[in-house]
Amino acid sequence: MSSDTPTESPEVPTANTMSPEVPDGEGKVKSSDNPVERREAGSDKEECLEPMSKRQRKKLLKQKRWEDQKDLRRQKRKEKRQKRKLERQSKLDSSNEGNDRKRMRREVVPSTLRLIVDCSFDDLMVLKDVKKLHKQIQRCYAENRKAFHPVQFYLTSHGGQLKSSMNENDKGWVNWKDIQIRTEHYSELIKKEDLVYLTSDSPDVLSELDEKKAYVIGGLVDHNHHKVIKCKAAVLWEANKPFSIEEVEVAPPKAHEVRIKIMATGICRSDDHVVTGGLVMPFPIILGHEAAGVVESVGEGVTSIKPGDKVIPLFVPQCGECNSCLSTKGNLCSKNDLSSGAGLMPDGTTRFTCKGKAIHHFMGTSTFTEYTVVHESAVARIDSAAPLEKVCLIGCGFSTGYGAAVQTAKVEPGSTCAVFGLGGVGLSVVMGCKAAGASRIIAVDINSDKFAKAKELGATDCVNPKDFKKPIHEVLIEMTTHGVDYSFEVIGHTETMAAALACCQYNYGVSVIVGVPPAAQKISFDPMLLFTGRTWKGSVFGGWKSKDSVPKLVADYMKKKFVLDPLITHTLPFTKINEGFDLLRTGKSIRSVLVF
Structure with a gap:
């Protein structure tokens, strides 16, 4: 027989053998792909199992989710307990503030509130007012922070009367800072201090401030602007x-x-x-x-x-x-x-x-x-x-006298000068002559008690007209042989004005009137004093452009x-x-x- 002839052999069930078709409830044939079900269906000795219902599946999924969210529920319950605890504590604070503060002092280490108080423009020049402010802010700060915090005051240098009225007991809560608070300084101060008290220039600096660190104390900011x-x-x-x-x-x-x-x-x-x-x-x-x-x-x-x-x-x-x-x-x-x-x-x-x-x-x-x-x-x-x-x-005073020498007269190094009158302005003239390099400075005054101060500030000679019988201008000419290079009248009398002019060197001497001339008085002098070349001039505010x-x-x-x-x-x-x-x-x- 040929090898192409098929040979019949008995059928052996394999894993790939199709399972028997089972009709569903509508009479249609439905095959099962599940091998277990096929084995169960093909075995008369094994007991058949019904498929799981949708309700059972939902129940199983719900139980699984419940187990997975157990830790999350536990955390939420803990947070709710803490929140209720804080609410109860807050109610306790408001109802029994004093006892609560004592308790919290033991629990919380108090931090110090450092407060800059600018006394320049407000009615805080009385110490009792500052003490009252201190207590108010201390109370307010404690309420905000839920704890009692000490407050340290730093007062600016303008509170001079305040400083003089302080005693040893005040040093515990009041410090002194010799500072002048200005707009450009606020940004630096708030980096170091917890609170800055603003005064009259508050509107100008609010934009510079960190609102979390600096506050305006209500009712205490200066409101005098544009008021009488x-x-x-x-x-x-x-x-x-x-x-x-x-x-x-x-x-x-x-x-x-x-x-x-x-x-x-x-x-x-x-x-x-x-x-x-x-x-x-x-x-x-x-x-x-x-x-x-x-x-x-x-x-x-x-x-x-x-x-x-x-x-x-x-x-x-x-x-x-x-x-x-x-x-x-x-x-x-x-x-x-x-x-x-x-x-x-x-x-x-x-x-x-x-x-x-x-x-x-x-x-x-x-x-x-x-x-x-x-x-x-x-x-x-x-x-x-x-x-x-x-x-x-x-x-x-100082600018008028000092400027008369260095600005108006323009005293030169090595020159000789005479100053009539040794008040504050006259002594400032002496200082100006010395600063300009004058080699000889003659101080003239009828009060000899002022001579020591004049020499301290630069005068080389001191002359009292009462000690001489001759006119003072003649005395000065004899002392200097030809007269002084520069003279300054700092009294405001017509007699001394004429004497100061006469004591100058006859050709190039310069005399400066610094003292305020008396009203309704005239001065008489020999015009030859000017004809020979002397210069006579006045000086207001030392010749300085003020601003x-x-x-x-x-x-x-x-x-x-x-x-x-x-x-x-x-x-x-x-x-x-x-x-x-x-x-x-x-x-x-x-x-x-x-x-x-």
Whole structure:
């Protein structure tokens, strides 16, 4: 037989053998692909199993999910328990705050709140007010932090009266920082302190602050801007009468005006000229023109000055527009009040009122008051670190005398100088002559008690006219053979003005009038004194362009290029102003400084 013939063999079931077809409920044939089911179906000895229902499957899935989410449910229950605990604790804090604080003191280590308090512009100059503020903030801070936190106060240097009233018990909660808070300093302070207390310049610096660290204490921010301020001032109601300490009303600054809190002011001979009638001014009047203070507020349009700046008022303004301001040879701005003596602001009105009466200004400054208003052109911003009770002399006395030598006369090295009058301005002339390199400086005064101070500051010779029978100009010519190269009259008398001119070298000598000339008096002299070549000139504010030069002079003082302390012989409280003028008239003082 051929090999192609198929051979019949018995059928052996294999794994690939099709399972028997089973009809479903509708009579259709349905095959099972599951081998187990095939075995169960093909075996008569094994028991058949019914398929799992949908309900059973859902139940199994639900049980599985329940087991998988057991840990998550446990965590949520824990969080709810903690939340309820915190809510109960919060209710306990509000209902039993005192006991809760004692308990939390044991649990929480208190941190210290460091608070900067700027006393410059607010009614915080009384220690009891600061103590009250301290308790209020301590309570507020404790409520916010849910714990009692100690509060440390750092007071700025303007709270001078506060500092003087503190005792040993206050040192536990009050510290002292000799700082001047200004806009550019806030961003640095809030990096170190927890809280910064803002005053009058708050609106200007809010954009610089991190609200999470610095806060404005409600109701304590200065609101004096553009409101009338009531303060103490020394009013001179009439000539040859003592000053009267009165409560005056200081109006807010108008456009291009600045209101200043005066911190220190000097007593100058020019002020006394008004008292005695030598310098005619309208009454009643607030005198004073040599001072330093802090800007309290500014009027509309003021751009060069802002609240909080340390400043010096200028009795010689600098508008920057008139011929004198534009010229390199002049400094007497046309907007000065020296020429007219009207005693009013540039708009023809006054900012002072007392007992219903208008009070006049003096030379656009009026510094014998706690607050004054000046034009923007009559104030210069100075170094924030400068001591105001010292640099106030740069507002008149020192600058006038020092500048007369180095700026007006332009004293040359090796020259000979004579100075008539050894008050604060005269001694400043001596300092200027020495700084310029003069080889001989002759100090002239009828008070020999001032000679020691003059020699200390640079005078080489001291002469008292009372010791000679001949005229003083002849004495000086004999001392120098040909006369002095430069002479300075710093008294304000016509006789000494003529003598100072006569003692100069006849051909190239220069004489400078520094003292304020008396009113309604004329001077007579031999015209030959000028014909031969002498130069006779005057000097107002030392020839300095005020707004430009005053900040530079203050900077030079801070660099110790000159000293001011020897000129200050008395520092008095403002209320003793009449005592200060008595010291001036009796020759017992060189410069008295009144502090507020």
